[in-house]
Amino acid sequence: MSPVETARPGSVGVVETQYVDLPGPLALDCGRELSQVRVAYETYGELSPTRDNVILVCHALSGDAHAAGVSATPGAESTRDGFAAEERDGAAGRALGWWDGMIGPGKAFDTDRFFVVSTNLLGGCRGTTGPGSTDPATGAPYGADFPVITVADMVRTERAFLDALGIERLYAVAGGSLGGMQALQWAVSHPDQVDHIVVIASTHALHPQGVAWNAIAREAIRADPDWQGGHYEGTGRKPDAGMGVARMIGHVTYLSGQALDDKFHRRLQDRDDLAYSITEPEFQVESYLEHQAASFVKRFDANTYLYTSRALTYFDLARQHGDGSLADALAGVRARTLLIAFSSDWLYPPVASEEIEAALRADGKDVELHVIDAPYGHDCFLLEEARQTPLIRAFLGEGG
Amino acid sequence: MSPVETARPGSVGVVETQYVDLPGPLALDCGRELSQVRVAYETYGELSPTRDNVILVCHALSGDAHAAGVSATPGAESTRDGFAAEERDGAAGRALGWWDGMIGPGKAFDTDRFFVVSTNLLGGCRGTTGPGSTDPATGAPYGADFPVITVADMVRTERAFLDALGIERLYAVAGGSLGGMQALQWAVSHPDQVDHIVVIASTHALHPQGVAWNAIAREAIRADPDWQGGHYEGTGRKPDAGMGVARMIGHVTYLSGQALDDKFHRRLQDRDDLAYSITEPEFQVESYLEHQAASFVKRFDANTYLYTSRALTYFDLARQHGDGSLADALAGVRARTLLIAFSSDWLYPPVASEEIEAALRADGKDVELHVIDAPYGHDCFLLEEARQTPLIRAFLGEGG
Structure with missing residues (x-):
């Protein structure tokens, strides 16, 4: 990694992944408990004295805690791949965070203003407890004996992790795809602790x-x-x-x-x-x-x-929280909601975001939806930074 | 199989698969030759004395020679499956031909008028020589030593097979998907021997x-x-x-x-x-x-x-026959062309048929395209018989 890279404008620089061991066991949706849960995380920016500037960023299926900056770990591999890696990393293989284009000074999630926290999700393989971890009950890796987890379990883990860091409220929770599901789940599970959610290329089911x-x-x-x-x-x-x-x-x-x-x-x-x-x-x-x-x-x-x-x-908000009704599931939400979808995304199509918007509006909630006309499909949430940035900055309030 | 089934209106009745051994070797696109090629086939209707009423029906990836009627082979399994089988066979598992709804007295390919011939394609596993057949050079099954074949090779096989039957001209060649590719290839490879092609849910590439x-x-x-x-x-x-x-x-x-x-x-x-x-x-x-x-x-x-x-x-007509130009590839076609596509087919989308239509029109050829608005996707070519039938009957000439 050259000094040039760390010095480039908008970079959060070199970042080290850290770890927290949760003090108590986690009760899961499946009825089982997980004890000795470790969470891998990174932070970018400075926590304000009143702890009111925290944004939790949630990753998608193949991501990890390394969301921004350049990894301090020698030989670390970026989780950015596919079109996303090719378009921007070139062949150098620098371990850039998977959402580096969105997190940093002056970026969508502006580290001059916000304290951005990113964790590897529960069940992950990049530092947080998952099926490859050792089961304390047997001393052997869990493997397929790991309990089946839900998005709500991921959010429980994030809640317990933030408790361990002494953070109660979140200014925002943001993510794309599975990360967007976590943001929605936060707004449903902890309505009094989340002020904004940014749900990108995601769905309620x-x-x-x-x-x-x-x-x-x-x-x-x-x-x-x-x-x-x-x-x-x-x-x-x-x-x-x-x-x-x-x-x-x-x-x-x-x-x-x-x-x-x-x-x-x-x-x-x-x-x-x-x-x-x-x-x-x-x-x-x-x-x-x-x-x-x-x-x-x-x-x-x-x-x-x-x-x-x-x-x-x-993940199915209407089934799990609304007895089949999405509006009922979202009735308790207090966070302002920003939805972004992409015209060419056929895996998480705009209609899913439109359904969320309609349900929140029916509940009288504060919601805005932007469908970006872009050609790359679902991967747009990793690629179309320039067009997402002004929407997100405006939604989070540009002022200081 | 109950008598009721064989007697139902529009059925060609009980049909036995037959076999022909081609007299000479087949020269393939890959440069290799195949000898001792056997072709499995079925026929429906009567060959006219002047042999001018032959329609060759070509199957798609998972089909076979049993296109219509009820198989005479005890315990034969239908190649109809998925939505197609469920919608019409129910749970009885009767070995109905894969295009039974389209071939028979009064149907789209009317056996009161036409002599319909259906073969299992080259490389198949239902009677025609394929990788599971014995290699005469070794006495062992070909397996992955079977030569790599093309759609043109399939058509060469069908040409040699029809020669063996003493049939020179085809009133029509018809098929969906890969079967439609074979119909297109027939019109390009043998322009003087094909009067009509019916290309359904297919593409030039x-x-x-x-x-x-x-x-x-x-x-x-x-x-x-x-x-x-x-x-x-x-x-x-x-x-x-x-x-x-x-x-x-x-x-x-x-x-x-x-x-x-x-x-x-x-x-x-x-x-x-x-x-x-x-x-x-x-x-x-x-x-x-x-x-x-x-x-x-x-x-x-x-x-x-x-x-x-x-x-x-x-399969890529423009590359293989037109130096990159589809219009050039189709310049020699003499058959009248019927193209049918389905609005919800995203694997062989209507735009592919529109491209074929445009190229044939640019060549001054006789072509018609119908895009049927139907919800089932690519499988429509097996399901939407009622709406294809009048189009095909009109195209083939209703008169007798």
């Missing part, structure tokens, strides 16, 4: 096609014999092949068909004619997917994928 | 997202250790797990998001509350996919899937 894609990705992992019933830790084998397939499926759902067309067309891989092979990548889009799969399995845990995918599939 | 889905499905199969490098025949093991994942991916791409929503919503499986499991299906759409995968692996060969998926991905 994943639609059945999204449920299907997630089920297929999980099936690909479980079908890999190296998954070994979820107890692969310590065996020297892990379900990389299945994870690769799962990641490929994810990738295609995160992008729009148009984005794939614009980037790859039907161009062949390094040649002008067909190779006539059923094993080798032939089209550039095929080799791109192989590359994405190979880099993902190096940095991400298959069981974390299973548990996180399950949690985001379960 | 699969878009990159479709290329990606096919690549992921193939990767799922190859990643299964039971694939064994493609030489699983005779080992007692076959890549059912990988095939299951491939089929699930295919299924979701064949349906529209709206169709999945209408059919399953987010309903849970046989219970009112969550089971908190990462291994069991929880939502009805999850268990539906599992069921589809389990029934598919029983009847279909994984290597055939790989080769057929590769062939339909390769």
Whole structure:
């Protein structure tokens, strides 16, 4: 990492991931308890003396606590990948935070004003307790014995973590995709402790096609014999092949068909004619997917994928909090709500945000929705920083 | 099979699959030759004395020669599945042809008038020579040593097969999806021998997202250790797990998001509350996919899937016949062309048919395109018979 990078305008600089061990056990939705929970986190900016400037940033399926700046850990790999990494990191592989474009001095989440906190979510594989952690009851890794968790459990963990830091109120909770679900859950579970939520490219309940894609990705992992019933830790084998397939499926759902067309067309891989092979990548889009799969399995845990995918599939505010009615589920919300969706996002389509907006309006709540016309699909929430920034800054109040 | 079924109006009745061994070797696009090629086929209706009433029907990825009527083979399984099977076969599992609703007396392809011929395509696993067949050079199954084939190779096989039957001209070639590609290829490869083509829910070149889905499905199969490098025949093991994942991916791409929503919503499986499991299906759409995968692996060969998926991905009329120009590729077409597309088909979207229409019009050819507004996605070509029938009958000339 060169001094030039750390000095670039808007960067929070070099950041070290820290850890907190929660003092008590966590009671989970499934009825089980988790004890000795550790939470990995990073912070950016300064906590105000009155502790009234805290923004919690929540990551999506494959992210981690390293949301901004340059990692202090030597050799750390960025969780940014796919189009997001390519568009901005180039080939250098610098461990930039996954939302570095949004968090920093003068950025959407302005660290000159706010104290931004980012944690690795419960069930994660990047420092927070998850299926790869040691079960204190057995001394062995949990593996598939890890309890099945929900988005509400992730929020419980974040609540307990903030308690440990001595932070009671949140000026805002923000996130995209699964991160947006956590923001919504915060507003429902802790209405008196959250002033604003920023919910980007998210939903109150994943639609059945999204449920299907997630089920297929999980099936690909479980079908890999190296998954070994979820107890692969310590065996020297892990379900990389299945994870690769799962990641490929994810990738295609995160992008729009148009984005794939614009980037790859039907161009062949390094040649002008067909190779006539059923094993080798032939089209550039095929080799791109192989590359994405190979880099993902190096940095991400298959069981974390299973548990996180399950949690985001379960998430259903109307079912869990409103007896089927989204307006009832959101009736207690006190936070002001900013919703951002992207026209080309077919995994978390704008209609889901429109449903949230309509339910909040029916409840007489303060809500604004912006649908950004952009071509990249779901990944827009990581790519379209320039257009999200003024919306978020205005929503959070530009003044000091 | 009850007499009631064979007697129902519009049925071609009980049909037996027949076989022809081609007299000479087939020269393939990849540069290799295949000898001792067998073709499985069925026919419906009567060949006219002047042999001028032949319609060749071409199947899609998972079909076979049994296109219409009730199979004479005891215990034969229908290749109709998914929504198509459920909507019409019910639970009885009668081996109805995959396009039974379209072929028969008074139907779209009217067997009172036409002699309809249906073959299992080259590389298939239902009677025509494919990777599961014995390689005469070694006496062992080809497996992954089977040559990589193209849509043009499928058409070469169909041409040689019709020669063996003594049929020179085709009144029409018809098919959906990969079957539509074969119809297009017929019009390009044999312009003087085809009077009409009916190209349904198809394309001149699969878009990159479709290329990606096919690549992921193939990767799922190859990643299964039971694939064994493609030489699983005779080992007692076959890549059912990988095939299951491939089929699930295919299924979701064949349906529209709206169709999945209408059919399953987010309903849970046989219970009112969550089971908190990462291994069991929880939502009805999850268990539906599992069921589809389990029934598919029983009847279909994984290597055939790989080769057929590769062939339909390769298909690119402009690249292969027009030096990049679709209009140039289609300049020699003499057949009248009927194109049908479905509004909700995102795998073979209407825009692909519009491109074919525009290219044929630019060439001054006789073409008509109908985009049917229907909700089921790509599977519409198997489901929307009632609305396709009058279009096809009118196109083929109602008179006798």
